[in-house]
Amino acid sequence: MAIPPPPGQQQPEGSYPPPYPHYPQYPQGGGPYDQGGPYQQPYGGTPYAPWGQGYSPFNRPVPVNGLAISALVLGILCFLPAVGLVLGAVALWQIKKRGERGKGMAVGGMVMSSVGVVLLVVALVTGGARDFWDGFRDAADDSRGSGGSAFSLDKGDCIDAPGDALEGMAYDVDTVPCSGRHDAEVFANFEMDDGSYPGDNEVTDAADDKCYTLQDTYAMDVWALPGDVDVYYFTPTRQSWRLGDREVTCMFGNTDEAGTLTGSLRNDATTLDADQVAYLQAAHLLNSAMNSAPDEEYVEDDLPGHKEWADRMSHALTEQTGTLRGHAWPDAVAGPMAALVKNIGLSQGEWAKAAEAKNPDAFYAHYEKAMKYIDPRKTVTTRKALGLATTPPAYDEDGGDQSGGGGDTGIEV
Incomplete structure (x- = not known):
C-alpha cells in the first residue's frame, strides 16, 4: 500500500533548546568583577570600578540592519526571491530612518533576488518547474517501489x-x-x-x-x-x-x-493436489451464491429478493454438480463424492421450488429442506478422503463464521 515515508525525528513544539548558552545574570549596573558581584577579581586585587554614566571606553559601532543581512542571504541562495526582494526594500527604508549600516547588503540582495524572480518566471513559462516536479515525483515513486507504495509487498510475503x-x-x-x-x-x-x-x-x-x-x-x-x-x-x-x-x-x-x-496459511494450487483443487473450486460456486443473500434478514421483508437469491443458489448447485461429475476422482474418493453429488441435486431442486414460492411460508418450507441437504457435516467424509480439513467452521449466534477469514459463510459441499 502506499503510505508516505515517516518524517524525520522531530522535537515537540516549544521544546527546542535556547540558541545560546545560558550565562549568569548580574545585578543591574554590575559586572563579573564589580564589588559584590558573583565573581571577584583574581588574586584579590582591587575590583574594577564601573564606567561613569554617559561614557564608554570605546566608540560603539553603528549596528547592521538585520533585514539587510536576510535579504543578502536569500539573494545568494536564490531561495524565495520575492521575499528577498521585499526584505531588501524594507531594509533600505529602516536604514535611512535609523541610520543603520547594511545598505550595500540590502541592494545586493535585491539585485540577486530580482534575478531569481526572472528565472522563476522563465521556468514557469517554459515548463521547467513542471519538469522539476515530475522528476521529484518519479524519484518519490522509485523510493516507494514498483508497486507505487511506501513498501512493496508481494503475495505470499x-x-x-x-x-x-x-x-x-x-x-x-x-x-x-x-x-x-x-x-x-x-x-x-x-x-x-x-x-x-x-x-x-x-x-x-x-x-x-x-x-x-x-x-x-x-x-x-x-x-x-x-x-x-x-x-x-x-x-x-x-x-x-x-x-x-x-x-x-x-x-x-x-x-x-x-x-x-x-507458518503459512496458503492453500491453493501451489500447495494442494489436483483433486483437492477441483473439489474446492466447485465448493466456491456454492459459497459465492450463499454470500449473495439479501440484506433483509427476514423473508417477509423482501420476498422478491429472497426468491432471486434462491434462483442464484439453484443455478450455482447445478453448475457445481456438473463440475464434480466431470472430474475423474480416485477410487477412494469416488464413493463419498457420489453420495455428496446426490445431496447437492436434492438441494438444488428445493432451491428451485423456493424461487417460485408464492408466499414466505412456502419459501421457508423449501429453504429448510434445501439447507439440510447441504449441511456442512455431510461433506466431512468426502473431505477426509481428499485429505482436507474435516472440522466445520464454528458460527456465532448471528450466523457469522468464526473460523477466520471474516465474512465467508464456510458453508460448502
Whole structure:
C-alpha cells in the first residue's frame, strides 16, 4: 500500500533548546568583577570600578540592519526571491530612518533576488518547474517501489508491523520468514481506479469487499484457517493518493492484538493436489451464491429478493454438480463424492421450488429442506478422503463464521 515515508525525528513544539548558552545574570549596573558581584577579581586585587554614566571606553559601532543581512542571504541562495526582494526594500527604508549600516547588503540582495524572480518566471513559462516536479515525483515513486507504495509487498510475503499492530498508520514493515512468528501474511494486492481521492470510508469499503473476495484464491479451504484469523489490509491515504498510490494490500492477521501467526496459511494450487483443487473450486460456486443473500434478514421483508437469491443458489448447485461429475476422482474418493453429488441435486431442486414460492411460508418450507441437504457435516467424509480439513467452521449466534477469514459463510459441499 502506499503510505508516505515517516518524517524525520522531530522535537515537540516549544521544546527546542535556547540558541545560546545560558550565562549568569548580574545585578543591574554590575559586572563579573564589580564589588559584590558573583565573581571577584583574581588574586584579590582591587575590583574594577564601573564606567561613569554617559561614557564608554570605546566608540560603539553603528549596528547592521538585520533585514539587510536576510535579504543578502536569500539573494545568494536564490531561495524565495520575492521575499528577498521585499526584505531588501524594507531594509533600505529602516536604514535611512535609523541610520543603520547594511545598505550595500540590502541592494545586493535585491539585485540577486530580482534575478531569481526572472528565472522563476522563465521556468514557469517554459515548463521547467513542471519538469522539476515530475522528476521529484518519479524519484518519490522509485523510493516507494514498483508497486507505487511506501513498501512493496508481494503475495505470499509474511511481515512484522511496527509495534506489532495492524491498525492505524504504517510507514514501513519488515518482511520475515513465514515459518516463524509474524504479524500478517499477504494474500493479494489490487489497484483502485484512478481519479480523485474517493474518501476514507469509500477506500475502506472497497478494500473490505475485494479482500474478502480474494482470500479464496489464496486460502481455498476456509476450513483450514485458524479461528483467530481475519482479514486486514493496507490502503492508500489521501496524501499518498496524490503521489499516484492506488494499491491495496490484503493480509491475514490475528484477531488478538497481542497474537501472531506461525507458518503459512496458503492453500491453493501451489500447495494442494489436483483433486483437492477441483473439489474446492466447485465448493466456491456454492459459497459465492450463499454470500449473495439479501440484506433483509427476514423473508417477509423482501420476498422478491429472497426468491432471486434462491434462483442464484439453484443455478450455482447445478453448475457445481456438473463440475464434480466431470472430474475423474480416485477410487477412494469416488464413493463419498457420489453420495455428496446426490445431496447437492436434492438441494438444488428445493432451491428451485423456493424461487417460485408464492408466499414466505412456502419459501421457508423449501429453504429448510434445501439447507439440510447441504449441511456442512455431510461433506466431512468426502473431505477426509481428499485429505482436507474435516472440522466445520464454528458460527456465532448471528450466523457469522468464526473460523477466520471474516465474512465467508464456510458453508460448502
